[in-house]
Amino acid sequence: SQTIHQWPATLVQPVGSPLSLECTVEGTSNPNLYWYRQAAGRGLQLLFYSVGIGQISSEVPQNLSASRPQDRQFILSSKKLLLSDSGFYLCAWRRDAVQETQYFGPGTRLLVL
Amino acid sequence: QKEVEQDPGPLSVPEGAIVSLNCTYSNSAFQYFMWYRQYSRKGPELLMYTYSSGNKEDGRFTAQVDKSSKYISLFIRDSQPSDSATYLCAMREDSSYKLIFGSGTRLLVRP
Numbered sequence: 001s002q003t004i005h006q007w008p009a010t011l012v013q014p015v016g017s018p019l020s021l022e023c024t025v026e027g028t029s030n031p032n033l034y035w036y037r038q039a040a041g042r043g044l045q046l047l048f049y050s051v052g053i054g055q056i057s058s059e060v061p062q063n064l065s066a067s068r069p070q071d072r073q074f075i076l077s078s079k080k081l082l083l084s085d086s087g088f089y090l091c092a093w094r095r096d097a098v099q100e101t102q103y104f105g106p107g108t109r110l111l112v113l
Numbered sequence: 114q115k116e117v118e119q120d121p122g123p124l125s126v127p128e129g130a131i132v133s134l135n136c137t138y139s140n141s142a143f144q145y146f147m148w149y150r151q152y153s154r155k156g157p158e159l160l161m162y163t164y165s166s167g168n169k170e171d172g173r174f175t176a177q178v179d180k181s182s183k184y185i186s187l188f189i190r191d192s193q194p195s196d197s198a199t200y201l202c203a204m205r206e207d208s209s210y211k212l213i214f215g216s217g218t219r220l221l222v223r224p
Contacts, residue, residue, distance in 0.1 A: 032210065043201065043216040044157075059211075090156055101147050101203075102212060104156035
């Protein structure tokens with residue numbers, strides 16, 4: 001069966017510091033991968049989407065970037081965090097473009113002070 | 114206007130009640146419809162998905178899609194305190210990679 005991991009689970013960072021969040025998927029190959037952000041009481045905002053190694057689509061131009069250095073690894077980064085980057089970051093995967101839906105990881109809670 | 118509208122609640126019901134959760138949408142091209150359950154500080158968990166119109170049942174959960182009205186529902190029978198969570202609807206077009214989410218309805222089932 002497939003498993004998706006995210007770390008860290010919680011992170012408190014000062015404004016202006018860099019960020020690196022990691023997501024890995026086990027039990028499948030060449031998954032489609034997603035990064036979302038969920039603000040308190042809000043829906044999910046799609047940030048990045050990837051269909052393969054090195055292939056990243058950005059949905060929202062902002063302070064963040066994503067990379068996919070390996071088939072089942074997806075990284076969300078920032079060079080300088082803003083207060084507005086606080087939120088709950090979720091990684092998701094689906095098997096391929098045919099699979100109907102997405103499966104989510106446990107999330108990383110980021111607080112920027 | 115948002116593409117997907119969902120009442121944020123909270124919806125408070127007694128244990129054993131039938132719960133009805135709903136979403137409306139504006140894009141007639143949506144073909145896949147999903148419901149996720151999200152417990153506090155956890156990632157969303159897929160509950161149900163349906164393709165196009167119709168009903169789908171899984172245990173105590175029933176998902177309904179009415180494309181003519183652009184309206185989807187999730188019914189929970191014999192609700193339990195463990196059903197207390199936020200329920201997110203999501204949908205996408207046939208050939209799209211992107212899921213469009215509602216903002217979620219918070220459900221509280223009182224013992």
